[in-house]
Amino acid sequence: MIRTLLAATALCCAMPALAKTITIEAGADAQERLQEALILAEPGDIVELGAGTFELTDGLSLDVDKVTVRGAGMDKSILSFAGQLGAGEGLLVTSDDVVLRDFAIEDSKGDGIKSKGADRIVYHALRVEWTGGPKATNGAYGIYPVEASDILVQDSVVRGASDAGIYVGQSKNIIVRRNTAIENVAGIEIENSFDAEVTENLVTKNTGGILVFDLPNLPQMGGHNVLVARNAIINNNTDNFAPEGNIVAGVPAGTGVMVMANRNVQVIENAIINNGTTNVMVVAYTQTFDDPNYDPTPREVYIAGNVHGESGFAPDFDGGKQLAAAFGGALPAIVYDGLGEGLIVNDAVAVLNLGLTKVGQAPSEAKPSLYKQSGAGETVALSPIVLPASMEAALK
Amino acid sequence: MRTMLAAIVVCLVGFAVSAAPTRPVADAVILADGMPKKLSEYGFFTDASGWKPNQGVELYELNSALFTDYAEKYRYIYLPAGQKAVGKDEGMMQFPVGSALIKSFGYKIDGEDRLLETRVLLHRTDGWIALPYVWNAEQTEATLKVAGTRIPVRFADPSGNERDISYAVPNKNQCKECHALSGQVVPIGPKVRNLSHDSLDMLLSNEMLDQASGDQPSIPDYADAAMPLKSRARAYLDINCAHCHNREGSASNSGLFLTWEEQSAVHLGVGKRPVAAGRGSGGFEFAIAPGQPDQSIMMYRLTSLEPGIAMPEVGRSLVHKEGAALLSEWIAEMEKE
Numbered sequence: 112m113i114r115t116l117l118a119a120t121a122l123c124c125a126m127p128a129l130a131k132t133i134t135i136e137a138g139a140d141a142q143e144r145l146q147e148a149l150i151l152a153e154p155g156d157i158v159e160l161g162a163g164t165f166e167l168t169d170g171l172s173l174d175v176d177k178v179t180v181r182g183a184g185m186d187k188s189i190l191s192f193a194g195q196l197g198a199g200e201g202l203l204v205t206s207d208d209v210v211l212r213d214f215a216i217e218d219s220k221g222d223g224i225k226s227k228g229a230d231r232i233v234y235h236a237l238r239v240e241w242t243g244g245p246k247a248t249n250g251a252y253g254i255y256p257v258e259a260s261d262i263l264v265q266d267s268v269v270r271g272a273s274d275a276g277i278y279v280g281q282s283k284n285i286i287v288r289r290n291t292a293i294e295n296v297a298g299i300e301i302e303n304s305f306d307a308e309v310t311e312n313l314v315t316k317n318t319g320g321i322l323v324f325d326l327p328n329l330p331q332m333g334g335h336n337v338l339v340a341r342n343a344i345i346n347n348n349t350d351n352f353a354p355e356g357n358i359v360a361g362v363p364a365g366t367g368v369m370v371m372a373n374r375n376v377q378v379i380e381n382a383i384i385n386n387g388t389t390n391v392m393v394v395a396y397t398q399t400f401d402d403p404n405y406d407p408t409p410r411e412v413y414i415a416g417n418v419h420g421e422s423g424f425a426p427d428f429d430g431g432k433q434l435a436a437a438f439g440g441a442l443p444a445i446v447y448d449g450l451g452e453g454l455i456v457n458d459a460v461a462v463l464n465l466g467l468t469k470v471g472q473a474p475s476e477a478k479p480s481l482y483k484q485s486g487a488g489e490t491v492a493l494s495p496i497v498l499p500a501s502m503e504a505a506l507k
Numbered sequence: 508m509r510t511m512l513a514a515i516v517v518c519l520v521g522f523a524v525s526a527a528p529t530r531p532v533a534d535a536v537i538l539a540d541g542m543p544k545k546l547s548e549y550g551f552f553t554d555a556s557g558w559k560p561n562q563g564v565e566l567y568e569l570n571s572a573l574f575t576d577y578a579e580k581y582r583y584i585y586l587p588a589g590q591k592a593v594g595k596d597e598g599m600m601q602f603p604v605g606s607a608l609i610k611s612f613g614y615k616i617d618g619e620d621r622l623l624e625t626r627v628l629l630h631r632t633d634g635w636i637a638l639p640y641v642w643n644a645e646q647t648e649a650t651l652k653v654a655g656t657r658i659p660v661r662f663a664d665p666s667g668n669e670r671d672i673s674y675a676v677p678n679k680n681q682c683k684e685c686h687a688l689s690g691q692v693v694p695i696g697p698k699v700r701n702l703s704h705d706s707l708d709m710l711l712s713n714e715m716l717d718q719a720s721g722d723q724p725s726i727p728d729y730a731d732a733a734m735p736l737k738s739r740a741r742a743y744l745d746i747n748c749a750h751c752h753n754r755e756g757s758a759s760n761s762g763l764f765l766t767w768e769e770q771s772a773v774h775l776g777v778g779k780r781p782v783a784a785g786r787g788s789g790g791f792e793f794a795i796a797p798g799q800p801d802q803s804i805m806m807y808r809l810t811s812l813e814p815g816i817a818m819p820e821v822g823r824s825l826v827h828k829e830g831a832a833l834l835s836e837w838i839a840e841m842e843k844e
Contacts, residue, residue: 146654150679168657170814172680196657197675199820205680205690205757221785221815227760228690250815251785257760274785281760326782328773329762330754356781356788356804398780401773 130155137163137188142171149173149180157181160188160214167191170198170219176206179505182214185238185268192219200225200255201239204232210505212236216253218243223272225255231498232256233505234264241271245294245352252278253295258331260284263502268293273352274359275300276317279307281331286496287312296353297322297362298344303331308338308496318351319359319366320344320386323373326358326396327405335374338493339381344368346385348425361397363388363427372396374410377493384420388427389442390460391417395450395470407470408451413490415457419444430474437479438463447482455488529553532561532585537607537629546625546640546649551585551609556646557622563588564609565713567706569696570728571746574827575612576672577664579620583609584697586715594699594720606630608694614662623658624676625649628686628694635692637682653679664825672824681821689755699723700767701746726767729833740837741767743830744775748819763794776805777841784808787816797841806835 133148133156135141145165148158154177162183167190173180182188192201201219204211204226215238216223223239226232239253253269256262257280268291269276276295279285285307291314292298298314300322301307314320321344325334344367353360362369365387370376371394383390391414396407423442426435435442443461447454450470456462466478533550536543543549546557553559560566564585572580586592587605595601602608607629613622622642629636640649641656655678661671677685686692700723702710707725710716727734729743744752744765751758752765761782764774773779776794781787781804789807796802808818810826817823 143654143656146678150653169655169675170820172678172684174680174683195814196673197814197821197824198681199815203680203684205683205687219815220813221787221820222783227757248786251783251787255783257783274783278783280783326780328779329782330759354784354786354788355790356792357784358780358782399778401778 130157132157132159134159134161136161137165141165142168146171149175149178152178154178160190162187164189164191166194167201168194168196170195170200170203170221172198172203172205173209174205177208178206179210179212180214181210181212184213185215185236188214189217190214191217193217195220200250203227204229207231208501209233210235212505214238215240217241219250221250222255223250223253223269225252225257226259227256228258229256230259231261231502232259232263233502234262234267235506236265237267239267239269239272239276241273244271245273245296245349246271247273247352247354249273251275251357253292254278255280256285257281261498261502262286263498263506265289265506267291270294272296273354274357275322278302279304281329282307284496284498286310286498291315292317292320294349296349296351296359298347300324300359301334301337302326303329303334304337305331305334306336306496308340309342310338310340312342313345314342315345315347316349317347318349318353318364319362319369320347320383321368322359322362323368323370323376324358325372325405327400327402327407332402332405333374334372335376336493337373337376338496339368339376339378342381344381344383344386344390345420348385348387351427363431365389365422365425365427366392367422368392369394370409370412372405372407372409373412374406375493376409376411377413377415377490378417379413380416382418382420383422383444384418386422387425388423388431389446389463390419390422390444392446393451393454394446394448395467397471399471409448409454410451411453411490412451413455413457414445415455417458419458419460428474434463434479443481445482454482455484455490456482457488529562532563532607534587534605537585538605538631540631542636542638542651542653544651546627546651549607549627551583551607551627555648557611557625557642557649565709565715567697567709568703569701569706569746570703570726571701571730571742573696573747573822574830575822576674576825577662577670577827578612578614578623578674581611581613582696584710584715585609591715591717592710592720593717594723600694600697600699600716600720602630602694604630604632608697610696614660616660616662621646622649623660623674624652626677626682628692635686635694637686637692638679639676639682641676652676655679655681666828670825675822675824677821684757684821685750685819687757688753695750696746700725730829736833736837736840740834743833747827747830751819776803785815787818789816795838795841798839798843800835800838803838806831806838809834 251274275297276292462482464482
């Protein structure tokens with residue numbers, strides 16, 4: 112008996128501390144209580160946010176692996192940063208295997224939630240919102256994972272970001288699905304990233320719906336293998352409210368999907384409706400750059416199976432109106448600058464080819480015509496993105 | 508005979524006075540897992556108010572220092588008995604396990620030097636850990652505040668202006684945001700090249716620093732107007748910005764790298780467009796527009812106090828006028844492209 116008891120005690124001592132749930136309620140000193148919980152949490156723990164509005168005075172951060180932060184629902188547990196005095200974002204995550212779910216971030220002064228170098232992160236059923244609607248003074252990104260592998264953003268709502276609602280940068284192996292991005296400059300943006308799926312999202316009332324970009328002079332370049340499929344990309348005609356200087360400040364209002372300086376991007380089976388400049392734009396990076404390792408052109412872009420609604424009725428760029436007039440009052444549903452190679456369009460819509468021959472060429476030198484693709488119009492499907500089972504399990 | 512006895516008595520008394528109250532620094536507390544609740548547990552200071560360093564705890568100074576709302580800073584280094592630090596490439600220093608770096612922050616308030624907080628960096632067997640301790644109003648003890656705090660402070664800045672600020676004590680994670688290199692906590696300030704001449708001599712003569720490490724070229728004091736403008740500006744960026752803005756730091760994704768070693772003009776910001784600046788761009792196109800400080804994002808962010816725009820992101824609620832003037836002059840003198 113004694114020996115059994117001793118053995119059992121020894122076993123207990125050898126095991127790591129059991130995962131625990133730490134519940135934090137809204138109320139006085141929310142900043143200190145919540146931040147302390149996020150610091151003292153141990154791997155496996157759940158930090159649970161009660162219902163109510165947490166009035167925060169500084170950015171929050173999490174740097175412990177395998178922690179879940181869970182609220183009572185995206186409209187119930189609200190982290191309000193309206194009174195924020197410092198930090199570059201509402202919540203910063205820098206550890207691996209973190210799950211964020213069922214709470215809201217409102218009115219952060221910089222970005223909403225940023226995760227940097229945080230591998231296998233799950234963003235689920237979150238709301239990140241600037242409650243005053245589109246304004247240049249809103250923070251840049253709503254949900255902002257960067258420099259990481261294995262990223263899942265699902266069932267979340269982002270509104271009001273002055274850059275991109277959901278922005279994934281310099282990362283690998285990414286799924287962004289079933290989210291709603293509304294009234295941001297860019298709804299969803301995949302930038303300088305490899306192997307991403309953007310599927311089944313509702314992207315509406317943004318300036319541009321879904322952007323797939325690559326930029327020079329960054330640690331990770333050469334964005335490729337991006338699937339944009341089965342999204343509803345509707346009525347993205349909000350005036351561009353991004354602060355000048357940012358790359359998205361150059362996105363014309365009324366852009367459905369924009370592919371810039373990327374390789375192997377497939378835009379398939381989306382409903383792309385009522386975007387005033389064009390439904391899909393495929394272009395090179397136009398600004399000057401000094402980076403021998405950067406390819407500014409679009410390559411192997413495949414567009415097929417999309418349902419196109421009305422588009423091109425209000426082109427938001429210099430000379431757009433005249434160009435539209437030349438095409439009978441509206442720009443074609445797909446606009447291509449003529450640079451790069453391998454564009455395939457199997458949708459039954461007209462494709463405008465601006466006929467540029469050099470990167471950075473002035474639009475005045477364009478020789479517009481209808482695009483005629485060479486070859487059979489076939490491509491190889493991208494391999495499905497597979498995330499570690501632990502990430503999908505966290506959604507249950 | 509009586510004289511001799513008297514001398515012995517004096518010696519004994521002297522011995523008793525100097526030796527009795529001094530406990531050595533608690534090496535076991537530095538090394539043990541966990542987070543000590545009180546600063547006094549380490550024994551870094553012999554007085555309760557944190558001004559008198561213990562045996563083996565040495566005050567040192569830097570050539571160029573990080574701006575923290577004009578706070579006075581007092582820096583100490585502690586090494587386990589008989590061990591040395593070694594200077595590494597690019598000015599990094601390698602400290603033996605069991606070392607501690609201690610930094611107190613305070614202001615002269617109503618004519619008295621008062622401490623607000625003391626931050627410690629402890630080198631444990633599994634790496635460095637950074638912890639912030641906040642002083643009580645009586646200045647008799649500093650207590651761990653892992654979640655940080657804000658302290659209202661009124662003081663006079665170097666130009667004699669009264670300042671009212673909400674001084675931010677960083678939380679443990681914010682300590683790491685600046686002190687992280689590839690996700691691991693590392694010291695920032697004490698690099699061989701940034702140690703003042705006197706501090707370097709002191710560490711060498713105390714045998715706390717490997718002798719050969721003393722030969723590295725040093726970085727100038729950015730406040731020293733006798734030094735070339737460019738190296739003063741680069742010194743300022745190195746100590747104020749480069750702990751995040753380097754290839755392995757918290758701002759690695761920005762592509763803006765402000766270390767002393769950086770050679771690429773674009774990565775230093777010249778003609779570099781923003782990546783994730785948002786409204787931090789201020790409507791400007793480039794981090795540095797040569798010849799045009801008032802068109803440069805760098806100046807816009809250094810002179811802003813708004814969260815989401817202001818750089819650095821933590822530790823600054825005032826504009827560092829002198830630092831901003833230096834960088835502005837540097838950018839103004841760059842040739843326009």
